[in-house]
Amino acid sequence: RKEVEQDPGPFNVPEGATVAFNCTYSNSASQSFFWYRQDCRKEPKLLMSVYSSGNEDGRFTAQLNRASQYISLLIRDSKLSDSATYLCVVLDSGYSTLTFGKGTMLLVSP
């Protein structure tokens, strides 16, 4: 059974804080990895893809460790607008089905 596990939330942080989310996946043959963001009652939207070499987009950094089957997302200098649920997503080895983690909620307060 494919599983994607995420840190349970919510994470409550003040503005300006650095916060890290973790995700593990069970299928070692998984091919692609993503972080999506979902605002309350809205559709998910891609935040960033995750590459083996690690990648950064402004305040966001994603890392992948294939040996440990572990994915992370680091958010620096948190903004109020970062408050959302962050979903870890894994694509299977057949490039066909996507498995979503249950999500981790982030609440950034003034």
Add this chain to the structure above:
Amino acid sequence: EAQVTQNPRYLITVTGKKLTVTCSQNMNHEYMSWYRQDPGLGLRQIYYSMNVEVTDKGDVPEGYKVSRKEKRNFPLILESPSPNQTSLYFCASSPAASGRDTQYFGPGTRLTVL
């Protein structure tokens, strides 16, 4: 405007009354899929389609049907809805004929089955 549209956005129905939720995308995407989202369970894939006339089961296909007669449309059919199908449903599309590209989600359909 490039988008994925779903209709209806909200639906309350009764057990056993067949319904269809439509999904349409105007981006000429190859891959389309349906998900349901439930509290504590996250998003789960119901069905996906890599191309016209090609559909396959996701993780939770029981009680659902889909069709892909044309590239832009991917309707979700509940032949005999039951209360355990009460959920928030999302349709998504993606450029490539696989799941490796960005998934573009529709706004969601909130279904209640009484």
